[in-house]
Amino acid sequence: xxxxxxxxxxxxxxxxxxxxxxxxxxxxxxxxxxxxxxxxxxxxxxxxxxxxxxxxxxxxxxxxxxxxxxxxxxxxxxxxxxxxxxxxxxxxxxxxxxxxxxxxxxxxxxxxxxxxxxxxxxxxxxxxxxxxxxxxxxxxxxxxxxxxxxxxxxxxxxxxxxxxxxxxxxxxxxxxxxxxxxxxxxxxxxxxxxxxx
Amino acid sequence: xxxxxxxxxxxxxxxxxxxxxxxxxxxxxxxxxxxxxxxxxxxxxxxxxxxxxxxxxxxxxxxxxxxxxxxxxxxxxxxxxxxxxxxxxxxxxxxxxxxxxxxxxxxxxxxxxxxxxxxxxxxxxxxxxxxxxxxxxxxxxxxxxxxxxxxxxxxxxxxxxxxxxxxxxxxxxxxxxxxxxxxxxxxxx
Numbered sequence: 606x607x608x609x610x611x612x613x614x615x616x617x618x619x620x621x622x623x624x625x626x627x628x629x630x631x632x633x634x635x636x637x638x639x640x641x642x643x644x645x646x647x648x649x650x651x652x653x654x655x656x657x658x659x660x661x662x663x664x665x666x667x668x669x670x671x672x673x674x675x676x677x678x679x680x681x682x683x684x685x686x687x688x689x690x691x692x693x694x695x696x697x698x699x700x701x702x703x704x705x706x707x708x709x710x711x712x713x714x715x716x717x718x719x720x721x722x723x724x725x726x727x728x729x730x731x732x733x734x735x736x737x738x739x740x741x742x743x744x745x746x747x748x749x750x751x752x753x754x755x756x757x758x759x760x761x762x763x764x765x766x767x768x769x770x771x772x773x774x775x776x777x778x779x780x781x782x783x784x785x786x787x788x789x790x791x792x793x794x795x796x797x798x799x800x801x802x
Numbered sequence: 803x804x805x806x807x808x809x810x811x812x813x814x815x816x817x818x819x820x821x822x823x824x825x826x827x828x829x830x831x832x833x834x835x836x837x838x839x840x841x842x843x844x845x846x847x848x849x850x851x852x853x854x855x856x857x858x859x860x861x862x863x864x865x866x867x868x869x870x871x872x873x874x875x876x877x878x879x880x881x882x883x884x885x886x887x888x889x890x891x892x893x894x895x896x897x898x899x900x901x902x903x904x905x906x907x908x909x910x911x912x913x914x915x916x917x918x919x920x921x922x923x924x925x926x927x928x929x930x931x932x933x934x935x936x937x938x939x940x941x942x943x944x945x946x947x948x949x950x951x952x953x954x955x956x957x958x959x960x961x962x963x964x965x966x967x968x969x970x971x972x973x974x975x976x977x978x979x980x981x982x983x984x985x986x987x988x989x990x991x
Contacts, residue, residue, distance in 0.1 A: 648869060648872060661855065
């Protein structure tokens with residue numbers, strides 16, 4: 606009986622996902638035809654996902670907002686090129702990753718220095734009691750300190766909840782490479798968290 | 803002391819990213835290695851700390867700001883679009899005009915092409931023939947020449963420096979096998 610309930614939930618989720626994809630395809634067709642409100646609906650549907658991902662990748666909300674704006678403007682410009690037989694969200698996530706990569710590199714050039722976990726450790730007091738804000742700062746600092754490819758793979762896998770195959774599909778390299786990047790990043794996070802204790 | 807060569811696999815194992823034989827090999831190793839079990843426990847802890855970032859939510863104000871900026875840009879872009887289209891249309895027309903001018907055959911002496919519409923109409927009405935004016939240059943084209951005829955040589959002596967205009971009239975009769983060519987010079991001869 607329990608198993609039947611589980612199957613029912615899986616089937617219901619799959620059904621909902623298919624319906625959502627069909628809806629987004631219709632919205633895309635309308636938006637491509639010049640329907641402004643359809644594009645607004647697409648924006649409303651994905652803005653949180655895009656902004657949150659950009660924030661995690663870039664670490665600063667202002668940068669993430671700039672990146673999200675660029676992502677949606679690119680989506681608007683290139684919506685007619687989107688292959689409607691494929692799912693829309695990975696397309697948008699890939700675009701977000703690419704834009705954040707550009708923004709991140711530009712910010713790094715402007716700042717003139719690369720952030721690394723050592724920077725974070727020297728500014729944090731390991732004996733002080735961690736407030737949630739300190740924790741948050743520490744974690745963002747850790748993320749920023751990771752090499753770009755490791756950071757992106759880790760965020761997509763551990764924070765966005767994608768599978769390693771999906772991450773590989775979005776980022777481009779083989780799944781083996783992506784696993785290696787994720788593994789290295791997790792080991793660095795563990796080391797940093799252990800030092801913070 | 804833990805087994806360093808297992809570290810990469812352990813970092814994948816804690817989140818269920820290992821499959822098949824490697825997963826089984828790690829499990830078998832963990833069953834007999836206390837150091838690696840402790841390492842896995844540390845990894846699970848650090849992963850739990852790291853995943854607290856999942857709970858972070860962007861504010862509605864931040865989302866609203868992005869939405870406003872995007873929609874303003876999109877509206878501006880759509881406003882600009884017709885100008886862009888008009889520019890494309892104008893540029894396309896200009897290209898067509900230039901192509902036509904460049905490929906049109908040159909006219910001699912800059913004179914206007916002869917118009918003999920009224921004559922054609924008259925002759926067609928009277929004789930059932932239709933008359934088509936042709937440029938003199940076409941007279942020398944063998945494909946246009948009836949068999950056995952040669953191009954008329956240019957006139958000599960007494961000609962002015964200015965080239966005379968010649969018109970070839972092609973008279974089409976009801977019989978498709980009979981075509982009459984009529985050469986007219988400036989004097990109407």
